[in-house]
Amino acid sequence: MKIAERWSMYLEIHRLKELGLNVSQIARHLGISRNTVYKYERLEPDELEKAIKELKTRQKKLDCVGGEILSWLKEYPDFSAAQVLDWLLERHPEVDVCESTVRNYVSRLRKEHDIPKTIHKRQYEAVEDPPMGYQMQVDFGETKLKNIKGNLIKLWFITFVLSHSRYKYVAWLDRPFTTADVIQIHENAFAYFGGMTKEIVYDQDHLILVSENYGDLIMTHEFAAYAKKRGFQIYMCRKQDPESKGRTENVVGYVKKNFAKHRMFFNLDKLNEDCLAWLERTGNGKKHNTTKKIPAEVFVLEKQHLRPVLEKMEISCTNSITRRVRKDNTVWYNGNRYSVPLGTYDGMDKEVLVEVVDDNVLVIYDQATARNWPGTIYVMKKAS
Secondary structure, eight states: OHHHHHHHHHHHHHHHTTTTTTHHHHHHHHHHHHHHHHHHTTHHHHHHHHHHHHHHHOOOOOGGGOOOOHHHHOOOOOOOOHHHHHHHHOOTTOOOOHHHHHHHHHHHHHHHTTOOOOOOOOOOOOOOOOOTTTEEEEEEEEEEEEESSEEEEEEEEEEETTTTTOOEEEEEEOOOHHHHHHHHHHHHHHHTTTSBSEEEEEEEEHHHOOOOHHHHHHHHHHHHHHHHHHHEEEEEEEETTTGGGHHHHHHHHIIIIIIIOOOEEOOOOHHHHHHHIIIIIITTTTTOOOTTHHHHHHHHHGGSSSSSOOOOOOOOOOOOOEEOOOOTTTEETTTEEEEEETTTSSSSSOOOEEEEEEETEEEEOOOOTOOOEEEEEEEEOOOO
């Protein structure tokens, strides 16, 4: 609050008091707390002047890292106070402050240095919570992070969230997911949760919108066989069922905005390690905006209702995925087109198998015969 505003409020409180209004009436009239009214009505003018001077010179808890916070805000004007707090906890765990302190400090820095904040519309959640241990939701996301050379690196991630407790798990890759990757990461998620749910929800529309690859991954024979062997039910929600989508879409956006945004990419292992640490202190450790509960605390109860995963499953499936043949007899993979023999396109949604070998060799197979055509082995191009 500015000095002039403090004096104006002080004078108005005393004016209303002289008119005979009580503390509650003054507080309602001015839109302030009763404690504030009590504080100002007891002060003499010289006492208020002294208090204002002390406020101007008083050391703030965050002044020791104020320069660093200011540099973040200048470089990333869309930084939220929540992300500032998370970066402080990650880089300066010795700084013991609450969220409101950070929020007020960031707000003051924005005003003093004229750094306006970009407002993002919050996602909407309308679905009721299912019973403990019944359902988790899975979704895929993509983002780009800068490496130490300043180059943008494209990264892919999968989010898992237990629908009741909102307890989350996230895994990252530096290449598109294969069916084997998706299955292995499901196994990792079950190990992280200490069990699995009866039902897993996938947002089919979002999978297809993000990349046609993802929709194909869930529909493969290998994944269907895996789900049957593990014993969980697959539910694919569609546009006609929008309420059931909100929770995973929130997680993908949350990971992008609170964890990944403006983060430097060093290597994949460090990214996954940092993300697990973020989940512990923030993603699962902070109060959820909708439930007003801390996911980690609710998870302690929900974990007891998860179905046990008693044995480790051997992952045995190919790294191939399906691709639809385009009218010009090409297939699209990782932002590039690759040719198949003339006549492969038959006007009937013809699909072929695509497999990456040795990280940079792309092989295209006939889905019917599982054999590749001559000239359909490529050294992969960089994504355009």
